[in-house]
Amino acid sequence: MKLNQFVIIGLGRFGSSVGKELMQLGHEVLGIDSNEERVDDMSNILTHAVVADATEEDVLRSLGVRNFDCGVVAIGDDIQNSILTAILLKDLGVKQVVAKALSELHGRVLEKIGVDRVIYPERDMGIRVAHQLVSPNLLDYIELSKDYTIAELTVPKCLSGVSLQELNPRARFGCSIVAINKPQGVIIAPTATDVLSERDVMVIIGTNDQIEDFEETVIR
Structure with missing residues (x-):
């Protein structure tokens, strides 16, 4: 199996679960969250975990996210930040962008901006x-x-x-x-x-x- 590099933005329950499983499968995972406590919890589990604002293009660029095979937008409860982050990942040239949607409307917006796969975990x-x-x-x-x-x-x-x-x-x-x-x-x-x-x-x-x-x- 080809080993890939994933960046997961949002280390809540969904994002951390995806990250742990990807690590179990042998892939490299960079986790990004603005919450320092969440990052600390995942720092010894993921390949790298950093405290950062993923809605800042310069921050994502400095972390080299465009070199990753897949970006997962797992932001939990902020639809605006979710959409903005997905746009930035697409603009930076991430090969595949996957995003968690909180509602059907949120999902339709993500599809409109070119997200490759929209996931509705609760639904x-x-x-x-x-x-x-x-x-x-x-x-x-x-x-x-x-x-x-x-x-x-x-x-x-x-x-x-x-x-x-x-x-x-x-x-x-x-x-x-x-x-x-x-x-x-x-x-x-x-x-x-x-x-x-x-x-x-x-x-x-x-x-x-x-x-x-x-x-x-x-x-x-």
């Missing part, structure tokens, strides 16, 4: 939790786009011993099982001869309707 987590609450077999749910979703479903007892050829989800429902997580390891791109066992985890891709149809017809 997206709410959607995932809601789906898990109404579907006992659903372990995780990720919306890829307005049309396609990836879902993780636990294999119930009624499907134990059934091969993918017998199940035939693509022909019957239009969705595809792209991986099976078994106790002995993950099968990527399983074949028709692969057999499901109770408590395996199926990773399924399809539209919301296709996955819902699959779950209601086969699992419930």
